[in-house]
Amino acid sequence: MSSPSTSASPEPVAPAHASIKRAAYREPGPLVIEIENVTKLYKMGEEIVHALLGVSIKVHRNEYLAVMGPSGSGKSTLMNMLGCLDTPTSGKYHFTGKDVSDMSDDELADIRNREIGFVFQTFNLLPRSSSLQNVELPLVYAGYSPAHRREKAMQTLRDVGLGERMGHKPNELSGGQRQRVAIARALVNNPSIILADEPTGNLDSKTGEEIMQLLEVLYEQGNTIIVVTHEEDIARHARRIVRLRDGLIESDVKQH
Ligand code: ADP
Ligand code: MG
16 A cells, blocks of 8 residues: 655555555455345336346455446445345345344444445545544444544544545545545444445546555455456456346356
8 A cells, every 4th residue: 555645746656457466365254244045126117127136145254255247237236235225125134144134224224334334436425524524424323432533533544545634625635535535434433344336436547456455455454345346457356256147146256
C-alpha cells in the first residue's frame, strides 16, 4: 500500500498490475456464509424477472472470492442477499450458523452493521461529511463513545493510507481516495466479511489496481472478502472465482 502524501501533491503512482504483491494463500477458517438453493424473483408489473434460480454457496473465514458473470447474471442480487440487504424468495441462508430468515428487522440491521462491510461501485459516501465523519458513522449506530469512535475511525483511515485526508470531504478527494474512505468505513467495525460490488468499476485501471492491492493486504490480515467484478484482471487477485450465468452458478474454482 502506498504511504499517505503529506501535501496536496498528486497521489503516488499506483503499482502496475504485475507488481501487485500477492499475499500468501491462507487456509480458510470456520464457515461464515452458507446459502442453499436460493432464488430471487422480481415482479415487474406483469413480468417476473428470475434474478437467481437456485444458488448454493459456502464461504469460510479468510476466503477471498470473486463473483463474475455477464451484466444481468445476478451478481448484485446475490451480494445484496449475502449482505442481508434483501431476502431470498426461497432457499436458506445461514450467516455464522444462524438462519437469516428467523431474524427480526433489528437483528438484521445489527448484522449488517457489525458483521458486514459494504463497498459499492459508486462509493456511497455522505457528500457533506469529512472522511472521518463518514468512517465514524457505522460506529455511531454501534453505540461507541465519541472518543472511542474517533480513535477507531482515525486508525482505520491511517490503515488505508488516508491519515492525511481525515478532514477532506468526498469532492476534495480523488476517486481512489474516495473508495479507500469507503473501504475504511466498511472495515471500521471489524466485520466478519467484506462485500465489494464492482469496487473498481468507476476507477481508472491504475487506481483500480491500488484498491486491489489494498484488498490483498486486508486478505493477508485475515479478512474475508467477496468482490464482484467483470474484469478478469481483477478477479485474478481472488483465491476462488464463482461464475454466474442467468441466475445460476456456472463454475466455482479455487486458484491459489
Ligand atoms: P448483475 O449485477 O449481474 O448485473 P443484477 O443482480 O443486478 O445483475 O440483476 C439480475 C437480474 O435481475 C437482471 O435481469 C435485472 O434486470 C433484474 N433486477 C435486479 N434488481 C431488480 C429490481 N430491483 N427489480 C426488478 N428487477 C431487478
Ligand atoms: Mg451488478
